[in-house]
Amino acid sequence: MTAIGFIGLGVMGRPMAEHLVRAGHEVTVHNRSQDPVRALQSAGAKAGGSAADVAAGAEVVITMLPDSPDVEAVVLGDDGVLSAAPQGLLLIDMSTIRPDTARQVGEAARARGVRFLDAPVSGGEAGAKEATLSIMVGGDAGDFQAALPVLESLGRTIVHVGPVGAGQTVKAANQLIVAGTIELVSEAIVLLEAHGVDMAPAIEVLAGGLAGNQILERKAAGMLERRFDPGFRIDLHHKDLQIVQATARDAGVAIPVTALVAQLLVALRSLDRGSLDHSAILTLIEDLSGRGGPRPTAG
């Protein structure tokens, strides 16, 4: 049993914190809005009045927040985690943020005697609820080993991919591939429909060969029916591709195709489709092919 502070009870964070309670840990939670805090209290967690409060008595603190500035504020700010962290605390940030922000936060933590791991996840809301997340972890090998018993309550594939920041870099690569693959599948679907191909067997045979991918497996059926209820919103994928582009620019890596895909996401947001699932990239390829009808915008 570990004393765990958990900060950030959003769509992802709330079921994750519940799994930790259920696994028998002593969990103290903190969140800006109080509804999810009360829900966690009913489940057996304690509530902390601030990030500092949560950190004070913890062995492990987990943060699960929307974006880089949120993590900076919660960890580095007045009344933040580091302001009250006991020596040797293990801080695990599971948010998706910029790798360079992760490294800066890691530096600040180390200077305060706090161990830091960046441990972003993939698998979405379903993965959080079913504790089947993939977790990509950057940091010291010893800290990774120390975190494993806790992380195993949250995910299924948990890998150590390098020093602090490496977890976020792998997450960036993940989002690069996912957005690009949705785009490719969209081009393929519009091409096939335009030529009158029978779509169900076509998707089946594509999924079964070297073109096979998880977008064909999990998303294509919804795309064929133009169901774009999120899932993972275009707004969020747009944010993640900004991280990808900054990460590539920092290292002088050319990503010509991803730069173009990022422009398509800019267009989708400007067309008021930012709240749709990212598989709605399909609608833009349709529009550009003169095959779009009236468009749903986000509810």
Next chain:
Amino acid sequence: MTAIGFIGLGVMGRPMAEHLVRAGHEVTVHNRSQDPVRALQSAGAKAGGSAADVAAGAEVVITMLPDSPDVEAVVLGDDGVLSAAPQGLLLIDMSTIRPDTARQVGEAARARGVRFLDAPVSGGEAGAKEATLSIMVGGDAGDFQAALPVLESLGRTIVHVGPVGAGQTVKAANQLIVAGTIELVSEAIVLLEAHGVDMAPAIEVLAGGLAGNQILERKAAGMLERRFDPGFRIDLHHKDLQIVQATARDAGVAIPVTALVAQLLVALRSLDRGSLDHSAILTLIEDLSGRGGPRPTAG
């Protein structure tokens, strides 16, 4: 047992014809160069002196040729299949060609009382040898049923995807996705390497989530070691993307990302890498990121 004519004994065609012999069919083969013909004769096939010759006594003719003009010549030319085809012959073209060429050949066949299916494959040389090809078939449903017993000796996933031409359109979509996915995986690999990420666990976790695809499963290990022995050559994928682009243009479908990927293949050919495996798209992203060393060119 069916009387089958088989034309085109290249890297793919030769093992396919052998499977048909082994399955007990009466196979007559034709090929420009004679070495593979003799090999098939040893295996139990007969040799035909021309395409017409092969077609004359056949119930089914299969063509497996490099490109659209080859199919036109062998089927429509003097001494071609249609010049000698018996009424009701079932002609199955398994080459990868332009969908509009497939439709033209199909029209000409019908006018001569010959049934026609376009049935391109994916799965490569290994799939041909192991009879595990995926086969995407366009044509009449009745003709598809008639062809199934023969095609089942050649592949594992055999689907009917629409009228004549639909098989080639699905193959085009397949090649679109494969080239684009190699490109995305290349961008991801260069990005990860540039940031010092541990590559083996990174690839593992990417392959296990929504970013998962067959390029990560089958090609990434070779890419990490810069092994680019073909496989499927860049020259051939370049040809296939020309088909993709023509097919999209004919239908007014915009394929912005694939148009860009096609330019990368143009560059790779101009850089003398056309004989490398298509996974060598990685080398171009490396070059553009200032991370390329001296380059292997095709042997």
Next chain:
Amino acid sequence: MTAIGFIGLGVMGRPMAEHLVRAGHEVTVHNRSQDPVRALQSAGAKAGGSAADVAAGAEVVITMLPDSPDVEAVVLGDDGVLSAAPQGLLLIDMSTIRPDTARQVGEAARARGVRFLDAPVSGGEAGAKEATLSIMVGGDAGDFQAALPVLESLGRTIVHVGPVGAGQTVKAANQLIVAGTIELVSEAIVLLEAHGVDMAPAIEVLAGGLAGNQILERKAAGMLERRFDPGFRIDLHHKDLQIVQATARDAGVAIPVTALVAQLLVALRSLDRGSLDHSAILTLIEDLSGRGGPRPTAG
């Protein structure tokens, strides 16, 4: 005074033929539809019943036709120019066609003892009417000199740019730059408008510096007012970019930006804007930025 045959009395060809009549040449014209033929007869030209007819008594034949297949038919076909051409005839094709078609036609001409120049023009309908066209000529230097007195009745800038086909290659480069520049100016305009910049002085200062170009000079004012009456239609520029792409592919030249611009033209045609002026590329950038209103389609 020269005996000139002129084939192709479209929007461009008709005023060009009139200039030649006015310059005192003995002009025989041919055209599929008869209205422009009668107009030229009123102006003093003679009418020929076929391309062969026109060629039979000519010293110079000029062709001004829509596309590559038209030139092939009129020059190489039965009853075509070469079927009746006197030895030493100077054939000048002023159409915009593929450079490789120009070379093939040039070969066929030479084999028949006919001299050939490819001499496409820029400057549009206005340039044709005012005889201020730019003419880019490929062929032998001697043939160029022989053609100059005739061409000087049609244009102002007349340059010899290399062997047969070079004229068409320069025209392709011209169309590449024009389409791309319209695209760049479109991105700039939408960016400036989105930020509330005063457009008239902004365009003025852009036009006056290193960003200065003829699109800003001649087209930007109409673009700011969303006037897209052609001018040069998107459909035609789309055709020309197909020529550009084939010409680049033949030489292994990578044109990543133009390949992307070509996709935007595909989209504009699919969106039923093919009859608008090419400056309507602006409307697509607007749409992609969520700033488009209802769209005019071609009348």
Next chain:
Amino acid sequence: MTAIGFIGLGVMGRPMAEHLVRAGHEVTVHNRSQDPVRALQSAGAKAGGSAADVAAGAEVVITMLPDSPDVEAVVLGDDGVLSAAPQGLLLIDMSTIRPDTARQVGEAARARGVRFLDAPVSGGEAGAKEATLSIMVGGDAGDFQAALPVLESLGRTIVHVGPVGAGQTVKAANQLIVAGTIELVSEAIVLLEAHGVDMAPAIEVLAGGLAGNQILERKAAGMLERRFDPGFRIDLHHKDLQIVQATARDAGVAIPVTALVAQLLVALRSLDRGSLDHSAILTLIEDLSGRGGPRPTAG
């Protein structure tokens, strides 16, 4: 005669400050390194020990600095311009920075009773020396009028393009068009050379028609000879395209072609060509077309 403070005596700033001295103004300069300060003192200027020092007695302060953070530090920092600015001071920032930074600095200035204009320039080192710069000015119309007598000593085309920030937005649009046009001219040159066209007359005819632009006029000759001495360095244009992309993203404007051009600049920097003139984009298109030889890198 106006009391002018001038901060930033780099390649651009030094000749600009000299023009102001020569025009009879009372100029006090400040710069990190002291050599240019001494040169200006010889020319008749006074030296100020800090930005605050320079601002204290001035009617007008001009800043000409490398990047957004420099302007923030010099204007907003301890001992910065605003810390000592007299009421009603007119602060003119002529650096190229982000439009949103210009707006933030403008807000801070107004809060301190200081009038602010953003007034970036185009025309480069030559324009600065010859006082022929183009100056694009954002801010209040009254402030623009007040600044005109001073700006007229520095440039020839001086336009008011909107509120604070508008000057920087127009500069961003300028850099967007310039980079893209160099790219298009590069594609055209490689295409023409690959086909053996005579380059001098080809460039002449392109420059004379609708494809005409200032890159063809001023840069193409150097590009044909592969002379890439800067001029304007790729490193700086890369920085400016980052500003362009941020400015577009803020407004939800899609700039697909510029996003791709920006990737080419990333590649050129990674290939160690960042110190070459921006016209060296040509070398990348050459490389991608297999026509590059050994490459000069920056000295």
